[in-house]
Amino acid sequence: MKAKDILKQLITKKISVKEVTQKYLENINKKNSILNAFITVFDEDFINEQVEKAQEMINKGNLTPVVGLPIAVKDNINLKGYPTTCASKILSNYVSPYNATVVEKLMYSGAIIVGKTNLDEFAMGSSNENSYYGVVRNPLNLEWVSGGSSGGSAVAVSADMVPLSLGSDTGGSIRLPAAFTGIYGLKPTYGMVSRFGLVAYASSLDQIGPMGKDPQDLALIMQVIAGYDPKDSTSYRDITIDFINENFEPNFELDSLKGLKIGVPFKIINDEGVDKIIRDCLNEFINTLANNEIEIIEIDFPYLSYSIPAYYIIASSEASSNLARYDGIRYGLRIEHFQDKLIEDTRTLMKITRGQGFGLEVKRRIMIGTFCLSSGYYDAYYKKAQQVRTLIKQDFQKIFNKVDLIIMPTSPTLPFKIGEKINDPIKMYLSDIYTVGVNLSGLPSLNIPIKYQDFYVGVQLIGNYFKEKFLLNVANLINLL
Amino acid sequence: MKIKEDNKLHEIQKEYDIIIGLEVHIELSTEKKLFCNCKNEFTLEPNKNVCPVCLGLPGSLPVINFQAIEYFIRFASALNCEIQNHSKFDRKNYFYPDMPKNYQISQYDLPLALKGYLFLPKANKYVYLRRIHLEEDTGKSIHIGGDNLREAHWTLLNYNRAGVPLIEIVTEPVINSPEEAVEFLYLLRLTALYTKISDVKMEEGSLRCDANISLKPKDFQTLGTKVEIKNINSFRFLYRALVYEIERQYNLLKQGKEIIQETRGWDEKTQTTYSMRSKEESHDYRYFPEPDLLPLNISKDIINNLSFKNQTPIDFYISYLKHNLTHEEILFLLDSQELNDLYNQVVNLVQNYAFNNNFNSYKEVVKFFKTDLAYLLNENLINIADLSIKNIAKIIILLVNKEINTVNLKDHLINLVKKGTDIDNYLENNNLIIREDINLVKEIVDKVIRDNPQAVKDYKEGKEKAISFLIGQAMKEIKSKAKPETVKNIILNKLANL
Ligand SMILES: [Zn+2]
Numbered sequence: 001m002k003a004k005d006i007l008k009q010l011i012t013k014k015i016s017v018k019e020v021t022q023k024y025l026e027n028i029n030k031k032n033s034i035l036n037a038f039i040t041v042f043d044e045d046f047i048n049e050q051v052e053k054a055q056e057m058i059n060k061g062n063l064t065p066v067v068g069l070p071i072a073v074k075d076n077i078n079l080k081g082y083p084t085t086c087a088s089k090i091l092s093n094y095v096s097p098y099n100a101t102v103v104e105k106l107m108y109s110g111a112i113i114v115g116k117t118n119l120d121e122f123a124m125g126s127s128n129e130n131s132y133y134g135v136v137r138n139p140l141n142l143e144w145v146s147g148g149s150s151g152g153s154a155v156a157v158s159a160d161m162v163p164l165s166l167g168s169d170t171g172g173s174i175r176l177p178a179a180f181t182g183i184y185g186l187k188p189t190y191g192m193v194s195r196f197g198l199v200a201y202a203s204s205l206d207q208i209g210p211m212g213k214d215p216q217d218l219a220l221i222m223q224v225i226a227g228y229d230p231k232d233s234t235s236y237r238d239i240t241i242d243f244i245n246e247n248f249e250p251n252f253e254l255d256s257l258k259g260l261k262i263g264v265p266f267k268i269i270n271d272e273g274v275d276k277i278i279r280d281c282l283n284e285f286i287n288t289l290a291n292n293e294i295e296i297i298e299i300d301f302p303y304l305s306y307s308i309p310a311y312y313i314i315a316s317s318e319a320s321s322n323l324a325r326y327d328g329i330r331y332g333l334r335i336e337h338f339q340d341k342l343i344e345d346t347r348t349l350m351k352i353t354r355g356q357g358f359g360l361e362v363k364r365r366i367m368i369g370t371f372c373l374s375s376g377y378y379d380a381y382y383k384k385a386q387q388v389r390t391l392i393k394q395d396f397q398k399i400f401n402k403v404d405l406i407i408m409p410t411s412p413t414l415p416f417k418i419g420e421k422i423n424d425p426i427k428m429y430l431s432d433i434y435t436v437g438v439n440l441s442g443l444p445s446l447n448i449p450i451k452y453q454d455f456y457v458g459v460q461l462i463g464n465y466f467k468e469k470f471l472l473n474v475a476n477l478i479n480l481l
Numbered sequence: 482m483k484i485k486e487d488n489k490l491h492e493i494q495k496e497y498d499i500i501i502g503l504e505v506h507i508e509l510s511t512e513k514k515l516f517c518n519c520k521n522e523f524t525l526e527p528n529k530n531v532c533p534v535c536l537g538l539p540g541s542l543p544v545i546n547f548q549a550i551e552y553f554i555r556f557a558s559a560l561n562c563e564i565q566n567h568s569k570f571d572r573k574n575y576f577y578p579d580m581p582k583n584y585q586i587s588q589y590d591l592p593l594a595l596k597g598y599l600f601l602p603k604a605n606k607y608v609y610l611r612r613i614h615l616e617e618d619t620g621k622s623i624h625i626g627g628d629n630l631r632e633a634h635w636t637l638l639n640y641n642r643a644g645v646p647l648i649e650i651v652t653e654p655v656i657n658s659p660e661e662a663v664e665f666l667y668l669l670r671l672t673a674l675y676t677k678i679s680d681v682k683m684e685e686g687s688l689r690c691d692a693n694i695s696l697k698p699k700d701f702q703t704l705g706t707k708v709e710i711k712n713i714n715s716f717r718f719l720y721r722a723l724v725y726e727i728e729r730q731y732n733l734l735k736q737g738k739e740i741i742q743e744t745r746g747w748d749e750k751t752q753t754t755y756s757m758r759s760k761e762e763s764h765d766y767r768y769f770p771e772p773d774l775l776p777l778n779i780s781k782d783i784i785n786n787l788s789f790k791n792q793t794p795i796d797f798y799i800s801y802l803k804h805n806l807t808h809e810e811i812l813f814l815l816d817s818q819e820l821n822d823l824y825n826q827v828v829n830l831v832q833n834y835a836f837n838n839n840f841n842s843y844k845e846v847v848k849f850f851k852t853d854l855a856y857l858l859n860e861n862l863i864n865i866a867d868l869s870i871k872n873i874a875k876i877i878i879l880l881v882n883k884e885i886n887t888v889n890l891k892d893h894l895i896n897l898v899k900k901g902t903d904i905d906n907y908l909e910n911n912n913l914i915i916r917e918d919i920n921l922v923k924e925i926v927d928k929v930i931r932d933n934p935q936a937v938k939d940y941k942e943g944k945e946k947a948i949s950f951l952i953g954q955a956m957k958e959i960k961s962k963a964k965p966e967t968v969k970n971i972i973l974n975k976l977a978n979l
Contacts, residue, residue, distance in 0.1 A: 078540045091539065098533050100540060199539040204772035233544050233774050318772055321572050324583035325537045329638070346578060346630050373574070373767035382769060 003069050003163040003217035007248060010058055010068040017055045017068035021047065021112050024070040028114065028161045035137045037146075037155040039075045040083055041115040054110040065220040065248050067110035072156040072165040075116035076123055077208065078197040079103050086199050087131035088121045090326045090333045090357030100197020101232065102166060102208055102225045109224045114162060117152030121359045122323065123173055123201040125149050126431040129422050130361045137418070138181060140456065144415035147180030147431075149173040150211065154181040157211050164212045164221050168198055170205045171311050172410070172435025175447040178211055179410035179458020182449040184475065185211040186218050189465050190442035191236045194229030200322040202315035203234075205439040215448075215475035219243040219250040222468065241469050252473040257292055257481075260474070263299035263403035268434065274412045281452035282409060285459060288481060289407075299399050299406065303391045304437060308429055310392070311436035312365075313372050313385035320369030323362065328353030364425065393441045400464045405474060409434055410447045410458035434460060444468040448475045490658065490724065493731045497696040500704055501662050501723065502654035505669060507679050508618060508645050508687040509552045515617045515646040516543030516586065523685055527639040535644035537581030542773050549615060549646040550779070551787050552678040553593055556648065557613050558788035559676045560669075562597030567778055570615075570771040575764045578636065579620035581643055587616035589768040593777065599668055602798045603808055604661045609653040618645040642686075648678075654693065654704070659723035663716050666690060671794035674818055683714050690719060694726050696734060705730075706740040710747060710754060722747040726754050797821060804843035813851060819865040820858075823873075824850060830874035840881055849877050853894055862895055869900045876904075879914070883964050886913050888956070918962045919971075922955070926971050929954045930979075940976060948972065 009015040025047070032038050054068040073079065076086045078096035080103075085091050099107070106113060120130040128136040128151025136151035138144035139159040146155045150167025154177035157165050167174040169187035178185025186209045193208045200206060210221040223243040229235045245251045254260075268274070269282045290296050327350040328334035335353045336343055343349045358366070372381035399406060411431055421428045438445040444463050449456040463471045493499070514521050517534035524530065533541040557564050571589035592614035598607045620643035626634030650669065656662050670688055673679045681688040690713040695705040710726060713719045725747075730740055744763070745754040792800075794815050801811045814821050827846050835842030854873070857863050876897055879885035885908070893911055896902055908914045929951055930937055939947040948969070955968050 076540075084539060086539070094539070096540070097538070098541075196542050197540040200773075202772075231544060232542050234772075317769060321574050321584050321767070321769070324574060324576065325539070325581065327576065327578070327583060329578045330536065330581065331538070346633075346636060347576070350576060350578075370767065373769055375765050375767070378767075378769070 001160075001163060002214045003066075003212055003220055004214060004248075006069060006163055007065070007067070007220065011063060011248070013058070017051045017058065017112065020068060021051050021070050021114070024160070024162055025114065027159070028156075031139070031159050031161060034142065035139060035155050035159055035161075036134050037117055037136055037152040037159065037161060038072065038115045039085055039087065039118050039133050039152070042082065042113070047112065047114060050107070050110075050112045054112060057110045062110075063248070064109035065223045065244055066106060066164070068112065069164055069220075070112045070114050070162045071106060071221070072115055072117045072153055072162040073103065073106075073113055074119055074123075074150050074153050074165070074167050076119060076168060076199040076201075077103060077116075077166060078199070079113065079116065082116065084116070084199060085133070086122045087119045087133050088326075088358065088362070089132045090353070092132060092333060094332045096197075098197065101194035101229045103197060105224050106221075111224070117150070117156055117165060117167075119152055120149035120173075121362050122199070122319070123149040123168055123170055123206075124319070124361050124365055126172070126176055126428050127416070127418075127421065128152065128177065129418065130359055132359065135418055138415055140180075140182060141415070143417050145180065145418050145420075147177030147411075147415065149177075150185075151177045153211050154178050154183060154185065157181070157183050157213060164210060164217055166208055166221075166225070167211050168201075168206055168208050169439065170201050170207075170315060171439050172432045174209045174211060175410045175435050175445060175458065175460060176431060178447040179449070179456070179460075180415040182451075182456030183211055183213055183447075184215055184218055184449065185209065185447045186222070186468060186472070187438060187445045188222070188226065188468050189236075189444045190439075191234050192226050192239070192444070192466070192468065194225075194227075194232040194235050196229055196231040200318075202318040203322060204318060205311075205315055207439070215446075215472040215479070216250045218446075219252075219469070219472050220248065222472075226468075236466075239466055241466065243469055243472070250472065250476065251469070252476060254470075254473050254477065257289070257294050257474065257477045259293065259295070260405070261295045261297055261403045262289060263297050263399050263406045265299050265301060265304075265406070265408055267300065268304070268408055271412075273430075274409060275414050277414060277452065277455055278409050278412070278457050281450055281455075281457040282407075282459065284452070285450055286407070292481060297403050299403065301392075301395050301399075301437070303388060303395050304433075306388045307392055307437040307440060308433055310385040310388035311432070311440055312368065312429060313381050314389065314440070316365040316369035317372045317382050317385075318369070319362075320366045320373065323358075323366055326354065326357060328357070333357045361425070389440045392437050396437070396441045396443060396462075396464075404463075405467070405471065406460075406462040408460050408462070410460040411435075414455055414457070438462055444471060446471040446475055448478065489728060493696070493727060494658070497698055497731065497734075499657050499727055500654045500695045500697055500707075501656035501658075502693040502707075503650075503652045503656065503662060503665065504691040504693075505650045505666065506689040507556075507648050507650070507673050507681060509549055509648065510677075510679050510687075511546060511548045511552060511646055513546055513548070514644040515546050515549050515615070516644055519644065521645050524641060527637070527641065529641060531640045531643070535581065536640060537583075543586060543771075545774060545777075546646065550593075550777070552646070552676075553613070553615050553648055554779075554784055554787040555676045555789045556673060556678045557594035557597065558784075559672050559793050560597040560599055560610060560613070560650075562594035562610065562613055564594050564779070564784045564788075565591065566781065566784070567591065567776065568593045569776040570774045571768045572771050573616075574767040577619070578630070579622045579638055579640070579643070581620065581640060585617060585619065586771055586774070588614035591776075599665060599672070600795050600799075601661060601664045601668065602795065602802065603664050604658075606661070607655075608661070608665050609655055611651045611653050613648055613650045616647050616649060618642050618647040654695075654707075659720045659727070662692065662723055663720050666716060666719060668794060671815055675791070675794050676789050683716075686714065689714055692719065692723060694723060694730065695740070696727065696730050706742050708740065708742065709744045711744055711757060712746065718747055718749070721752060722754055725752065729754065801843070805841065806843060806847060810847050810851070814847065817865070820850070823865055823868060823870065826870045827873050827877070830870060831877055834878055835881075838881075845877055845881055849873070849880065853890075854898070857895060857898070863899060867900050868898050869902065869904075872898050872902060872904045879908075883966070884915050886915055886960070889913075912960060915964050916962060917964065917967055919967075922959055922963045922968060922971055925955055925958050926968070926975055930972075930975060937976065937979070
């Protein structure tokens with residue numbers, strides 16, 4: 001069921017919050033042992049408390065766009081009194097003493113947060129195989145990966161364990177698993193949603209966003225989580241978007257796609273490196289658009305091929321610094337014995353704790369990042385990557401002078417098998433080739449699932465800054481074609 | 482800051498230029514920390530003022546405290562700096578347990594202020610500044626069972642200080658003697674006090690200093706190898722460590738040995754410096770722009786509005802030189818801003834009178850401050866805030882004119898100077914004003930001369946001291962009816978006519 005339909009039934013009291021929550025909890029109970037989407041499912045008391053509060057809000061007519069809706073939150077977003085593991089051994093015993101701003105807003109609005117979802121360790125990965133809590137399985141095919149890093153949040157929605165979830169997207173981490181599991185996933189404009197309480201992977205790229213089964217569902221939750229937060233200096237102060245109207249219906253401005261100018265990078269779509277099914281699907285999709293009086297304009301990204309190296313240098317550099325705090329001194333894992341002997345020296349304790357606490361991919365990125373920032377290498381790597389970032393931003397702005405939005409694949413491949421790429425990091429990194437440019441530019445982007453033959457193909461809609469409502473609007477109209 | 486001149490240094494200075502650069506850290510006394518809402522206060526309870534942000538908990542983000550920017554601009558403008566419209570924060574990465582994030586938010590290539598200078602009146606030279614930047618302080622480590630992290634059995638961590646705003650002032654290497662270094666640090670401290678940005682208590686660590694020292698042969702163009710001395714926390718330590726280090730380097734050079742570029746510490750017990758780490762062991766801080774904070778863009782108008790517009794300690798110093806005050810007198814006044822304010826207010830009141838009566842009001846006021854007033858303040862008998870400017874001015878004028886009975890003045894002083902005392906009534910009621918009654922004086926003097934024939938005899942025989950005895954005897958009865966001079970003149974006159 002879609003969130004918007006549940007909300008309607010809740011508001012009209014055709015169904016109670018308890019009944020809705022119960023139904024989804026049953027699904028979680030049934031499916032989680034196989035899919036491994038959740039790291040933590042909250043205790044009955046905590047959930048009941050939220051259910052009662054939401055029902056009371058509804059009874060009093062104190063309505064919000066998410067009241068009574070079960071929601072899952074990626075386990076790199078803090079919720080007070082419960083673990084925030086980031087799917088890492090190093091934070092496996094860490095309990096957050098405070099709420100992330102998005103959690104605060106959702107709880108205030110009467111959402112039912114049912115648990116914390118699995119992810120690639122510290123959101124580093126494209127397949128959700130890099131988790132201390134094990135791989136997440138794809139409900140469309142249990143042998144497939146879910147995509148990452150918000151694999152748990154994607155699967156939780158795709159498998160009807162919740163109607164809505166929150167993920168985070170640093171280089172495609174919402175859109176890629178959305179594509180692999182056949183759902184919608186929105187990466188908002190950088191600064192649109194507060195990052196306060198989101199455990200940082202790469203601060204200048206990270207952005208929290210929603211995942212769901214309908215563009216209108218995403219509008220509901222965006223209405224609650226978007227907006228300026230004085231606790232996040234990088235959140236936008238002067239922009240407010242009304243995603244929905246007073247009747248909790250999307251505040252969409254367009255009622256037809258006619259006359260829209262859509263930019264399509266045909267070189268990418270027809271690239272041999274893109275799966276044939278994805279190529280065929282996109283070509284057919286674009287033909288449909290053209291047949292509906294939509295203007296298709298061929299576009300080109302001269303710097304796109306540099307986006308992967310630029311992204312991995314910038315993200316790893318920031319990560320090497322962001323993850324330095326996990327050292328066994330103040331919180332989290334602390335390894336006090338090594339080879340049966342008490343570790344006597346603080347620095348050794350820090351080293352051994354980090355050595356045992358982080359997984360391979362995280363260590364790889366910390367080392368890449370540390371190297372890129374080192375004196376003598378900074379100019380050749382970090383600084384150069386920032387220059388490339390500027391060029392990619394300019395690429396997008398030039399394109400948006402000509403078109404209203406861009407359509408391209410979310411991923412060059414369909415979901416691959418668990419284990420298939422885990423030992424080939426470069427191949428794995430290339431999964432993000434079409435998504436990282438958006439993060440480097442700070443733009444909003446939405447994955448929409450297109451059913452093609454037996455597959456869901458992830459199609460990416462990219463808009464200019466603050467155009468997330470427009471993207472949801474377009475996705476909604478595409479559904480009606 | 483009285484420092485003995487060192488003769489050996491004069492010898493060294495004949496052959497070498499002493500080159501010193503200082504890096505000074507000052508903790509700002511803002512109400513809150515730099516990036517969170519925790520109280521910025523000195524407290525004995527460990528880990529009291531902490532929160533997710535200053536503990537660097539996962540997911541927390543810094544938000545700049547604009548009051549720190551205000552303080553910074555006030556201070557940097559008082560040091561004549563070029564305050565930058567555009568600057569940014571950077572991360573300085575290194576691992577140390579008292580630094581919660583294992584990086585420090587600091588400023589690297591675009592500091593908030595560049596250049597600037599501080600004039601040293603005693604040395605009569607300008608010390609040019611390279612830059613001033615804003616950063617967060619670290620927590621504190623207390624090592625138990627050893628001097629450092631490696632040797633300690635236990636290390637206790639206190640994060641109350643973590644995230645406290647700190648400014649770092651870097652001078653050009655233009656300081657040429659330990660005396661100049663001490664004068665610079667002293668005046669920099671005063672500037673911080675007068676701009677009200679910090680309590681600059683060296684013993685509490687709110688003012689800390691590192692020094693770079695090298696020796697350059699007189700006929701050389703290039704600087705010698707520099708050595709850094711870390712964590713200087715007193716003026717005495719600064720002076721002694723510099724003298725020791727200069728002599729150490731001189732001795733090495735004399736023996737034809739090489740100076741190693743390194744960081745050294747000061748050992749209070751042995752009064753020597755010791756090696757902490759060599760250049761090879763120095764950190765690579767891997768600076769990069771702080772992505773969690775926006776660049777700082779501050780308009781010219783805001784900078785102008787926030788700039789310090791009052792007199793700096795140097796301004797006062799220079800004006801006091803014109804008033805013929807000595808270096809020691811000036812430092813006595815400047816050392817406390819409250820005292821200095823009081824001084825200026827009293828001078829203002831005394832000035833007109835002094836001009837008409839031809840005395841140096843400045844000297845007289847300082848004299849009163851350094852003697853009578855200093856006694857009250859040093860003994861904590863009264864606070865500066867409770868002093869009456871008007872009363873003090875009145876007493877000084879009476880003292881200059883010798884119109885006040887000084888015999889018992891000390892007993893009445895506290896009542897005289899404090900606020901709320903009606904001074905005219907008080908002087909009157911306690912017979913402190915001298916009103917001369919010459920006839921009465923003459924009568925008493927006659928009586929005293931009659932009653933003390935031996936003293937008169939002694940005087941006649943040339944014993945000058947006898948006159949003081951006679952004056953004393955007369956004053957006992959005369960009390961406030963005449964100035965001692967008047968009495969003396971009358972006695973001398975009488976005796977001459979005997
Ligand atoms: Zn704090």
